[in-house]
Amino acid sequence: MAENLAENPAEHLAEGYAAGYAEKLVVVGQGRAGLPLAMRAVEAGFRVVGIDADEWRVKRLNAGEACVEGVTEGELAVAHASGRYGVSADYADAAGFDVCLVTVPVRMRHGAPDLGPLAAAAERLAPLLRRGTTVVLESTTCPGTTEEFLRPLLEDGSGLVAGEDFLLGHSPRRAEPGNPRWRLGNTPKVVSGVGAASLDRIAEVYGRLVREVVRVSSPRVSELTALLEDAFTHVNTALANELSVVAGQVGADPWEVIEAASTRPYGYLPFTPSPGLDVPCLPLDVSYLPWQVRRGGGGASRLVQLADDVNGHMADQVVSRLGLALNRRCRAVRGSRILLLGLSPIEVPKALCRLGARVRAAEPRAGEMLPPAGLEIVEATGPELAKADVVVVLSGDDCFDYERVQRTSRFVFDTRGRCRGPNVERL
Structure with missing residues (x-):
């Protein structure tokens, strides 16, 4: 059942500050899932510690560099200025937490979920658990992970019982990067808990962060949702x-x-x-x-x-269609100067490099990725656009001026439907 907790996000935020919430909230993982969550928790008045195993990311975030899609440097600066946000690679800085939100990604490897990173986080968190603390798993994972995998690790490492001594549940992340309408604060949040007390507490915590909370009967339902x-x-x-x-x-x-x-x-x-x-x-x-x-x-x-x-197989389709489009313009892929707007899926630039194209790419998040050998990272400037035999739109992000891309480029191959014009071919 949905609970409308605040019709107006600004009023909801003001209520949080007025109530003087000073609870310590830890977010494990400061990537695309964890950092926006941390920013929202700071806005709501929590004292927030972000924990991340990537020391390079920790240094950049503490230096005020918003190195994660979906968070601006202005938002990060406001969080730092509040005095209620910091990032660390050391779990000792999470000690004394009241609430911990775990956003560690769970990958598929060799045909099965790799729960190793989650296990490592649980083993570091377990000794820090106290009576009354709350842990919520936000990772997308297979049904049963919260109760069958995470719960035993936390109980064995703490000597406490989930649902009785500490509170445990799952709440799936919902996010669509670049969507200006639906942000974390106004997107309904599904929540679940191990027992009624856990569910009540987790609903209350997220009630400070989002406008609407939707309770479900168990973590399995939440995970499968x-x-x-x-x-x-x-x-x-x-x-x-x-x-x-x-x-x-x-x-x-x-x-x-x-x-x-x-x-x-x-x-x-x-x-x-x-x-x-x-x-x-x-x-x-x-x-x-x-x-x-x-x-x-x-x-x-x-x-x-x-x-x-x-x-x-769509990456193969993109490369094939691009080759045909160049052929119609009396050019081969080999030797063509190709400017990619975006690097994902990485199979596209890899294939073009193997085929002998002179590949350049404009990618704001290039530091988080591993470009293939032979590819040069550049800015999507007017001269770069004009010199390319073809500009390939791989990214749908709003960081590019697509009107200028269409106007300045000789030929645009658009896989995202962002450009229109006589010099544009769309996937």
Whole structure:
């Protein structure tokens, strides 16, 4: 059942400061999931410590560099100026916490979830647990992780019992980078707990951070909710990707088709093609679903696996379509000067480099990625755009001026539907 905790986010924030919340809240992981959560908790009046194993990231964040998508340097500066935010790689700085939100990513490796990083975090947190403390797992993972994996580690390491001595639950992350309408504070938050006391406390904590809290009966329901949401996006993106392939074969613009279909007022939600599997979350998250089915002895989750196959081959489709587009302009991929706006999926720049293209890329998050050998990182300046034989839009981020990209470039191959014009070909 949803709980409307504040109709006006500004009023909700003011209530938090007026109440003088001074509880210590720790966020384990200061990446794309954890840092926005930490910023919101500072706004709500908590004393926040971010814990991250990446010492390079810790130094940059403490120096005021917003090195994570979704958080601006202005927001980070306000958090530091409050005196209630700091980042550390040492779990000793988490001691005395009241609430801990764990955002450690859980990856699929060799066909199964790799729970090693989560286990390492739990083992460091367990000795710090006290009676009454609250731990919430935000990681997207397979159903049962909170109760069957995290709970025993915390109980064994602390000597306390979840649901009685300390409070434990799961709340899936919901975020769409670049969406100006739905931010953390106004997006409904699903919460769950091990026992009624845990659920009440976790709902209260998130009630300070978001406008609406949605309670569910157990962490398993919460964990599976996250997988359903990601699988829904994954499967429908695969359908849009298949449409782009078919549309290219029959000479139609898939983006125009999608826009036309979007006028139907019922039974349709628009999804757009993508150049492949974005790093790091979506395809790995939804792979938990077929793994869980196999683990339970059931049949394969065929729909999700088919979507994996379609989306996993889109990088090849991008390279193939780009080659055909260059051929029509009497050029080969080998030797062409190609400017990529964005580096993900990384399979695209890797393939273009192998084919002998002179590849440059503009990528604000290049420091977090490992570009292939032979690729040069540049700024998307006017001269760079003008000199390229083709500019390839891989990123959908708003950090690029797509009107200028279309106006300045000789030819644009757009995989995200951000450009229009006679010199633009869209995936």
